[in-house]
Amino acid sequence: MGGYILKRLLSAIPVLLGITVIVFAIMTLIPGDPATAILGSYATPENVARINRELGLDKPVVQRYFIWLGNMLTGDFGTSFSLDRPVIDEVLERFNATLVLAGTSFVLCSFFGILAGVISAARQYGWADKAITFAVLLGISIPSFFLGMMMILIFAVRLQWLPVSGMYAIYGGGGLVDLISHLTMPAIALSVVATGVIARLSRSAMLEVLRQDFIRTARAKGVGERRVIWRHALRAAMVSIIPVLGIQAGFVLSGAVYIEIVFQWPGVGRMLVDAILTRDILLVQGGVVFVAACYVMFNIAVDVAQSLLDPRIRT
Amino acid sequence: MRLMQWTRRGALGAAAGAALALGFAFPAVAQTPPGVLVVGQIAEPKSLDPAVDTAVNDFRILMNVYDGLVRYKSGTLEVEPALAKSWEISEDGTENTFHLRDGVKFHDGTDFDAEAVKFNFDRMLNEDHPFYDTGPFPLAFFFSAIETVEVVDPLTVKFTLNAPYAPFLSNLAYPTGLIVSPAAVREHGSDFGRNPSGTGPFRFVEWRSNEAVVVEKNPDYWDGAPPLDAVVFRPITDSNTRTAEMLAGGIDLMVEVPPVSLSEFQNTDDYTVHEQAGPHVWFLILNAKEGPFADKRVRQAANYAVNKKALVNDVLEGTAEVAAGPTPPAFAWAHNDDLEPYPYDPEKARELIAAAGAEGAELTFYVTEGGSGMLDPVAMGTAIQADLEAVGFDVKIETYEWNTFLGEVNPGLEGKADMAEMAWMTNDPDTLPFLTLRTEAWPENGGFNSGYYSNPEVDRLLEEARVATDQARRAELYKKMQVIVHEDAPWVFVANWKQNAVTSDAVKNFQLEPSFFLLLDDVVKN
Numbered sequence: 001m002g003g004y005i006l007k008r009l010l011s012a013i014p015v016l017l018g019i020t021v022i023v024f025a026i027m028t029l030i031p032g033d034p035a036t037a038i039l040g041s042y043a044t045p046e047n048v049a050r051i052n053r054e055l056g057l058d059k060p061v062v063q064r065y066f067i068w069l070g071n072m073l074t075g076d077f078g079t080s081f082s083l084d085r086p087v088i089d090e091v092l093e094r095f096n097a098t099l100v101l102a103g104t105s106f107v108l109c110s111f112f113g114i115l116a117g118v119i120s121a122a123r124q125y126g127w128a129d130k131a132i133t134f135a136v137l138l139g140i141s142i143p144s145f146f147l148g149m150m151m152i153l154i155f156a157v158r159l160q161w162l163p164v165s166g167m168y169a170i171y172g173g174g175g176l177v178d179l180i181s182h183l184t185m186p187a188i189a190l191s192v193v194a195t196g197v198i199a200r201l202s203r204s205a206m207l208e209v210l211r212q213d214f215i216r217t218a219r220a221k222g223v224g225e226r227r228v229i230w231r232h233a234l235r236a237a238m239v240s241i242i243p244v245l246g247i248q249a250g251f252v253l254s255g256a257v258y259i260e261i262v263f264q265w266p267g268v269g270r271m272l273v274d275a276i277l278t279r280d281i282l283l284v285q286g287g288v289v290f291v292a293a294c295y296v297m298f299n300i301a302v303d304v305a306q307s308l309l310d311p312r313i314r315t
Numbered sequence: 316m317r318l319m320q321w322t323r324r325g326a327l328g329a330a331a332g333a334a335l336a337l338g339f340a341f342p343a344v345a346q347t348p349p350g351v352l353v354v355g356q357i358a359e360p361k362s363l364d365p366a367v368d369t370a371v372n373d374f375r376i377l378m379n380v381y382d383g384l385v386r387y388k389s390g391t392l393e394v395e396p397a398l399a400k401s402w403e404i405s406e407d408g409t410e411n412t413f414h415l416r417d418g419v420k421f422h423d424g425t426d427f428d429a430e431a432v433k434f435n436f437d438r439m440l441n442e443d444h445p446f447y448d449t450g451p452f453p454l455a456f457f458f459s460a461i462e463t464v465e466v467v468d469p470l471t472v473k474f475t476l477n478a479p480y481a482p483f484l485s486n487l488a489y490p491t492g493l494i495v496s497p498a499a500v501r502e503h504g505s506d507f508g509r510n511p512s513g514t515g516p517f518r519f520v521e522w523r524s525n526e527a528v529v530v531e532k533n534p535d536y537w538d539g540a541p542p543l544d545a546v547v548f549r550p551i552t553d554s555n556t557r558t559a560e561m562l563a564g565g566i567d568l569m570v571e572v573p574p575v576s577l578s579e580f581q582n583t584d585d586y587t588v589h590e591q592a593g594p595h596v597w598f599l600i601l602n603a604k605e606g607p608f609a610d611k612r613v614r615q616a617a618n619y620a621v622n623k624k625a626l627v628n629d630v631l632e633g634t635a636e637v638a639a640g641p642t643p644p645a646f647a648w649a650h651n652d653d654l655e656p657y658p659y660d661p662e663k664a665r666e667l668i669a670a671a672g673a674e675g676a677e678l679t680f681y682v683t684e685g686g687s688g689m690l691d692p693v694a695m696g697t698a699i700q701a702d703l704e705a706v707g708f709d710v711k712i713e714t715y716e717w718n719t720f721l722g723e724v725n726p727g728l729e730g731k732a733d734m735a736e737m738a739w740m741t742n743d744p745d746t747l748p749f750l751t752l753r754t755e756a757w758p759e760n761g762g763f764n765s766g767y768y769s770n771p772e773v774d775r776l777l778e779e780a781r782v783a784t785d786q787a788r789r790a791e792l793y794k795k796m797q798v799i800v801h802e803d804a805p806w807v808f809v810a811n812w813k814q815n816a817v818t819s820d821a822v823k824n825f826q827l828e829p830s831f832f833l834l835l836d837d838v839v840k841n
Contacts, residue, residue: 032718036725038369038453040687041739043725044750044761047456054451081451084362084508085524093524149555157562164560170527170547171348264551266525274358274552279718 004307008300015296016289020072023288024065027281033057034081034279055081057281068285077286082278087286091268095290097167098267100179102256104187106249109194113248114234114241116195117202121210122229132199139196144255148189148262155185165264186263190255194248201244205237212236246302250295347567350544352822352840354833355557355566359525359550362508365493366439366452371687371740374490375570375833376528376548380422381493381513384413384432385484387830392594392646392742394484398427398494398514408479408784415470419537421496422518429472433464434497436474449505454491479782481789482743489742490832516541516836525550541836542824561586561817567840568825569817570833574632574691580817589816591827594645595688596638596747597738599699599807602728604767607676607708614804616667617734618657620706621699621807625659630694635810640797641752642744643811645829648786649744651794654801656808664706677709681724681735686717688738690812696736699807727758727765735765738812740831744793749777752800768805 035051036043052058059067071078077087116136120129156164162185163169169178209215210233218228257269264270268287275283347353360373365381368374384399396402399413419427437444439455460480465473476483486492499512511519516538517530528548534540549566551557554573561569562579572580572588580586601608601617608614623637639656642649668674682696683689693714700710713732715723724735739747749756754769756762773796780792801808816833818825823839 030719032716032722036721037718040369040721041763042369042454042456043721044763046761047453051451051453082361083359083524084364084367084505090524149559152556152559157559160563164563164565165551165556166526166549168526170353170549171351261553262556264553264556270552277717 001308005300005304008303012296012300016293019292020069020285020289021065023285023292024068027279027284028061030279032279034281037277037279038081068282072286072289077290078282080275080280080283080286082275082280082283087282088290090271090283091287091290094266094268094271094287095294097265098253098256098260098269100167101183101186101190101259101265101267102249102253104183105191105194105252105256106245108187109191109198109248109252110245112191113195113198114202116199117241118206118229118234120199121203121206122225124207133203136196136199139192140200142192144189144193145258145262147192148186148259151185151189152262167266186259186265189262190252190259193255194252197251198241198244198248202237202241205240206233208240209233209236347547347564349821349841351547352543352545352568352835352838353547353549353566354835355551355560355569356548357550357554357557357571358552360528360548363511363519363522363528364449364508365490365495365513366435366455367450367508368490369453371831374831376530377490377493378515378832379517379546379835380511380515380519380530381490381495382515383487383489383492383494384415385488385492387485387488387828387832389834390826390828392485392829393648394488397488402484404784408481408782409476411474411476411483412467413472413474415472416537417470419514420535421499421512421514422533423496423499423512425496425498427494427514428469429466430469431497432472432494433466434500435494436461436464438500439491446500446504449500449507452491454489457486457489457491479784481781481783482745485743488830517543517546520545536836538836542839543835546835561819564819567819567822570814572815572817574634577632577634577815585820587818587820587822587825589818589825589827590634590813591815591829591831592636592643592645592811592813593740593829593831594643594742595738595740595812595814595831596641596643596808597635597688597690597695597736597810597812598638598641599809600724600728600735600737600766601805601807602733602766603769603805604729606733607671607673607678608733608766610671610673611803612667612671613673613676614807615657616664616671616673616706617703617807618804619660619667620664620708621702621809622659623656623809626695626698627810630691630698631810634815635690635812638808638811640801640808641748641806642793642797645811646744646793649790649793651797654797657804661702661706668707674707675709677711678703678734679732680710680712681720681728681732682712682714683717683720683736684714686720686738688740688812689717689736690738690810692736695809699809724765725758725763727767729767734807737765737806740812742830744789745777745781748773748793748796748800749781752796752805753777766805768803770799770803773799773803 035048038051039047080087080090083090116132120132123129152164155162163182167182168174215228215233218232256267260267260270272287356372358372360376362368363376365377382398384397385394386397388395398416400416402411402413404411415429421427436458438446439452440458440461460476462475462477467473496512500507503510509522516533516536518533520529520531522528529545531545532541551560557569558576560566580588601614603609627635627637637656639654644650683692696712700712703710728735741747751763752768753774756764757767758765776792776796780789783789814827814831816827821841824837828834
C-alpha cells in the first residue's frame with residue numbers, strides 16, 4: 001500500500017511541473033501586461049519600462065520562469081502587485097472561503113440529490129416521482145448566477161431575511177450563526193444544478209438495481225420495503241453514484257466562480273478573475289498552481305480510497 | 316408506506332433545522348449602526364499608500380485618511396491651502412516655497428513638518444532613498460519636474476523644478492501628492508500600505524481583506540473633527556449586488572450606480588441620487604494619418620453623423636453630458652463656454668463625405684469590452700457603428716478586452732484601424748491635450764496621440780500654457796486651443812461622464828466633487 005501511494009505521489013510531480021509551465025506560458029503569451037494595467041491611461045513606453053524593471057519583468061522569459069519556480073519550491077510565491085501582499089496569504093485565505101462554500105454545496109447536493117433520486121426510483125411514475133422529475137428538470141435548467149440574483153431580490157431585498165452578500169457581517173459579525181446566514185443563499189444557488197444531475201443519475205442507477213434478482217429475492221424473503229430500498233438497493237447503486245459525485249465536486253468548484261461574484265463571496269474563483277483582468281501574473285500563477293496541486297492531491301486520495309475498497313486497481 | 320413516513324419525518328426535521336437557522340439569521344440583517352457610514356466600493360483597494368495607488372476606487376479611501384499640501388476647493392478644481400498655509404512661486408516659475416501649518420500631527424503621534432514633506436517626495440523620486448523599495452510608485456512622474464526638495468526651516472519647504480511647470484500645484488492636490496507619516500513608513504516598510512498613517516479627518520483602524528476597510532474619527536483633526544464616528548469601506552465588485560445591498564440597507568452610500576439601476580432610487584424619499592460632472596471626456600480617436608479620416612472633412616462628417624444626444628440619453632440613461640470639445644467643462648476656468656457640440660446632422664455629414672469623395676469608405680473601429688472610465692463601451696460602439704453606417708460608411712467593429720485594447724491603441728492606429736474608443740480622466744486641463752494632441756506626443760515619441768493629429772498652432776499653445784504660471788494667461792491659451800481642435804476634429808467628441816452616488820435618507824451633508832474624490836469629513840448620519 002505504501003509503495004502504491006509513493007508511486008502515485010511521484011507521478012504527480014511531472015503533472016505539477018507541467019501545470020507550472022502551462023500557466024506561466026499562458027500568462028506570458030496573453031496580450032496586455034501588468035504595467036499597462038497599473039498605469040492605465042498613463043502607460044507611456046517610458047513608464048511601462050520603469051514599472052517592468054521594478055517588478056522584475058524585464059528579465060528573459062526562461063530566467064523568469066526558473067526564478068519563479070525556484071522561489072515557489074522554497075515556499076515563496078511572490079507578492080501580488082494588484083493587492084500588494086504575499087500571494088500565498090491571499091490564496092490561502094481565499095481558498096478557505098471557497099472550500100466552505102463549495103464544501104457546503106457539495107454536501108447539500110449529494111444529500112438531496114441522492115434522496116430525491118432514491119425516492120423517485122422507489123415511487124416510479126407515482127406523483128412523488130413526477131414532482132421530483134419536474135423539479136429536477138427545472139433545477140438543471142436555471143443558470144446558477146440567475147438563481148442567485150433572484151434569491152437576493154426575494155430573500156434579501158424584499159423579505160430581508162438574509163444578508164445580500166459577503167461572508168460575515170461587517171458589524172457584530174463572526175461566529176457560526178453569522179456564517180450560516182451568509183452561506184445559505186450562495187450554497188443553495190450553487191448546489192441546485194448539481195442536485196438535479198445527481199438526482200437523475202441516482203434515479204436511473206436505483207431503477208437498474210431494483211430490477212435485479214437479489215432485490216426480488218429480498219422482497220420474497222419478506223424484507224421490509226424500507227430496508228430493501230435503503231440497505232440493499234442503495235448500497236449496490238452507490239457503486240455507480242460515487243463517480244458521479246466525484247465529477248460533480250469538480251463542477252461545484254468551478255461553478256463557485258459565478259456564485260462568488262454574485263454574492264461577493266471572498267473566494268479563490270473571484271480572486272482569479274480579478275487577477276487575470278489586472279494581469280496580476282504572480283497571483284494568477286500562484287493561485288492556479290495551488291488549486292491544481294490541491295486537485296491532484298484530492299484525486300490521489302480518491303484513488304487510494306478506491307484501491308482500499310477494490311485491490312484490483314492497485315496493479 | 317413506511318418510506319413515506321420516513322421522508323415525512325426527515326422533511327419535518329429538515330424544515331425545523333432550516334427555520335432554526337433562519338431564525339438565528341434574522342438579527343444579523345440589522346441596519347448599519349448610527350454614526351457609522353458604510354460605503355459600497357467597486358473593488359478591494361490595492362494599498363492605502365497614496366504613492367503606490369493609481370485607482371479612483373482607492374483614492375476614495377485615501378482622501379479621507381490623508382491630506383496634501385494643497386487641495387481642491389469644494390465644488391471646483393481650483394487649488395486652495397491644506398497642510399500648506401500659503402506658498403510663493405519665484406519669478407521664473409522654478410522655485411515653489413510652501414509655508415506649512417503649525418501643530419499638525421500624524422495619526423501615529425509624530426509631527427508633520429518640512430522634514431516629513433521632504434521624506435515623502437524623496438521616497439518617490441530618489442532611487443537611492445532608503446525607502447524607495449516600498450514602491451513601485453507608478454504615478455511618481457507627476458512630480459518628475461522636481462529637482463530638489465529643501466527644508467528651509469521646520470515649517471518651510473522649497474521645491475526647485477527643472478523647468479516651470481504650471482500643473483505642479485494641481486498635481487500636489489492629487490492623491491499621489493498626499494503626505495504620509497515618515498515614522499510609520501520606517502516602522503512598517505513595504506507593509507505601510509496596510510498600516511497607513513496620515514493627518515486626515517479619519518484614522519485607520521483595520522483592513523479585513525476582501526471584507527472591509529474601517530477608519531474612525533480623528534478627534535484632533537486640524538480642520539475640525541468630522542461628525543461621523545467611523546466609516547466602513549466595503550468592496551462589492553458586482554454592480555447588481557451593490558444595488559441589492561443598497562436596497563437591503565447593508566450600505567449607506569453607493570458609488571458608481573449602473574445607469575439601469577438608477578430608477579430604483581429615483582422618485583422615492585428613502586434615497587437621494589447625487590450627480591456631478593467631472594474632468595472626464597469620452598471620445599473616438601480618428602486616424603488622421605491615413606485612410607478616409609486623413610481628410611478633415613471626413614472627420615467633421617463623423618462628428619455630425621454620431622447622434623451624441625441619443626448616446627447620452629438612451630445608452631447611458633442620462634449619466635453623461637454631450638461633450639463639445641477636448642476639455643471637460645468641469646475645468647470651469649479653462650473651458651471655452653462658447654464652444655457648441657457638433658449638432659446631429661446626417662445630411663451635412665453626407666455632403667462632407669461626398670465632397671471628400673469618401674462615400675462607402677470601409678472603417679475599422681476598435682471597441683473595448685470595459686475599462687476605467689469607458690462607461691458602456693460595447694453598446695456605445697454599436698450605436699456609433701449604426702450612426703456611421705446610416706451616412707454611408709461601412710464600419711467593421713473589432714472588440715478587445717481592456718488591457719489588450721490599450722496594448723493595441725496606445726502604440727498608434729497606423730496600419731490597423733481608422734478609429735478607436737477612448738476615455739480620460741485627469742486632474743489638470745494640461746494633461747490630456749498635452750499627452751494626446753501634440754505632434755511631439757505621437758506614439759513613437761512616447762505619447763498617446765494614437766491618431767497622429769498634428770497642428771503646429773496647437774503645439775505652440777500647449778507648450779506655452781504648460782510653462783505659464785498665471786492662471787488667466789493659461790486659460791486664454793487653452794480656450795484658443797479648444798477652438799482649433801474643435802474645428803480640426805481629430806476626435807469625435809462624445810460625452811463627459813457625470814459621476815453618481817446614492818445615499819440613504821439617514822445620510823446628510825453629502826456632496827460629490829468634480830475631482831471625483833469622495834470627501835466624507837462633513838457627512839452626518841443619524
